Amino acid sequence: MPFSGGLANQQAVSSLDTTGTEFGNLSLTLKGLLLSDDSSAVSAGLAMVFPTGADATVTFAAADSLEFRNNSFYLQPFLAYYRQVNERLFHQFFVQFDFDTSGSDVRYYGAGSADFTSEEIRSQNLMYLDYQLGWWWYQADADERIQGIAPIVELHYTTTLEDLENGTLGRAIFVQNARRDILNLTGGLYFQLSDTASFKVASAVPLRSELDKLFDAEFSVQYERRY
DSSP, X not given: OOEEEEEOXXXXXXXXXXXXXXXXXXXXXXXXXXXXXSSEEEEEEEEEEXXXXXXXXXXXXXXXXXXXXXXXXXXXXXXXXXXXXXSSEEEEEEEEEEXXXXXXXXXXXXXXXXOEEEEEEOOOOEEEEEEEEEEOOEEOOTTSSOOEEEEEEEEEXXXXXXXXXXXXXXXXXXXXXXXXXXXXXXXXXEEEOSSSEEEEEEEEEESSOGGGOOOSOEEEEEEEEOO
């Protein structure tokens, strides 16, 4: 179940309590292997993101409010390529697109009024490019507790494919020509625990600034178990 901690979906300008844990959008992914041999593989798939997350409301000091109604259904086709270059060196490449197919409503309510004005907005279409390079530093037999350790480095690039919709609604302003080109670098260690289990520890830093810098740094720990 998708949960996330961050900004609460109910915001008031006069309040300092702005964080919360929310139920997010549920996704379903279909994936298939297109080509493979002893050292490489090509796969493709389609992710579908359903608008199961909560709506959001911002209440201003004058008691008027802005409501975002989460209605967007996303389609995310992707293509991936993996190659084992030799016994130790491997790399993989991933490309994905993200399309908002339905859009969401933004409503502005006047102070103390149930009447509203409404506009439909769509998220910008996105393209993701990801590249990973790894090297098996340690390899052991299948009966060992840790079967392999590989340092990995990754580049993650996200770009918008169109300008942001512009306009005004109540106190909301939609900025024209807002484009993003986000580039992040990730480095870490990958531990192969068994044929079905793995563990990864990594950190990430942004390589761009201003609007293209979404965070200062991140640290992640991930455990994966396949059934």
